[in-house]
Amino acid sequence: DIQMTQTPSSMPASLGERVTISCRASQGISNYLNWYQQKPDGTIKPLIYYTSNLQSGVPSRFSGSGSGTDYSLTISSLEPEDFAMYYCQQYDSSPDTFGAGTKLELK
Amino acid sequence: EVQLVESGGGLVQPGASLKLSCVASGFTFSDYWMSWVRQTPGKTMEWIGDIKYDGSYTNYAPSLKNRFTISRDNAKSTLYLQMSNVRSEDTATYYCTRVAGSPYFDYWGQGVMVTVSS
Numbered sequence: 001d002i003q004m005t006q007t008p009s010s011m012p013a014s015l016g017e018r019v020t021i022s023c024r025a026s027q028g029i030s031n032y033l034n035w036y037q038q039k040p041d042g043t044i045k046p047l048i049y050y051t052s053n054l055q056s057g058v059p060s061r062f063s064g065s066g067s068g069t070d071y072s073l074t075i076s077s078l079e080p081e082d083f084a085m086y087y088c089q090q091y092d093s094s095p096d097t098f099g100a101g102t103k104l105e106l107k
Numbered sequence: 108e109v110q111l112v113e114s115g116g117g118l119v120q121p122g123a124s125l126k127l128s129c130v131a132s133g134f135t136f137s138d139y140w141m142s143w144v145r146q147t148p149g150k151t152m153e154w155i156g157d158i159k160y161d162g163s164y165t166n167y168a169p170s171l172k173n174r175f176t177i178s179r180d181n182a183k184s185t186l187y188l189q190m191s192n193v194r195s196e197d198t199a200t201y202y203c204t205r206v207a208g209s210p211y212f213d214y215w216g217q218g219v220m221v222t223v224s225s
Binding site: 034036042043044045046049050053055085087089091094095096097098100101 | 150151152153154166167168169200202207209210211212213215217218
């Protein structure tokens with residue numbers, strides 16, 4: 001299985017701050033990388049698919065980039081509703097695997 | 108509005124079987140692959156498997172393949188997860204997801220908790 005190392009595991013940040021979450025795959029995954037957000041109530045929604053494609057309805061402050069083994073999710077200016085858990089997921093090779101998650105917390 | 112509503116969870120003893128259901132609405136169920144994903148109490152996400160839109164093909168995480176079975180009833184717009192010989196490590200919240208074209212999971216249910224304990 002492909003291992004996804006997601007960093008950091010938690011991140012204190014302030015409103016308006018720019019933050020970046022990283023995911024490193026144990027082997028190249030050809031941009032087959034998605035990002036999800038999980039709110040404290042458990043609700044999960046997609047943010048970014050295929051490395052850099054913004055899901056419909058997701059604010060443009062979210063962006064994704066990367067290639068090979070290294071990928072990142074950037075939030076350009078944190079809003080109150082962005083404090084949540086974030087997960088990356090690779091689908092280059094079955095089984096799909098997820099990163100361990102990043103908890104974005106209010107500083 | 109797309110909705111996925113899971114049910115069937117609860118407390119189950121080790122070695123028992125359990126069947127989860129997910130009723131879909133707001134879209135043509137038979138047009139989409141569907142998948143199950145679980146989240147452990149420690150927040151680890153694990154893909155369980157998926158099923159083709161017509162039910163003719165399934166794919167599983169190798170570690171679960173021998174104990175978990177995914178099926179669907181398109182007439183009822185319902186996805187199922189049959190779990191057998193459950194273990195304590197199967198304790199998790201189980202999510203039903205719709206698979207979009209890229210592919211990625213574009214809609215998730217609210218999740219159903221399964222606790223395996225004697």
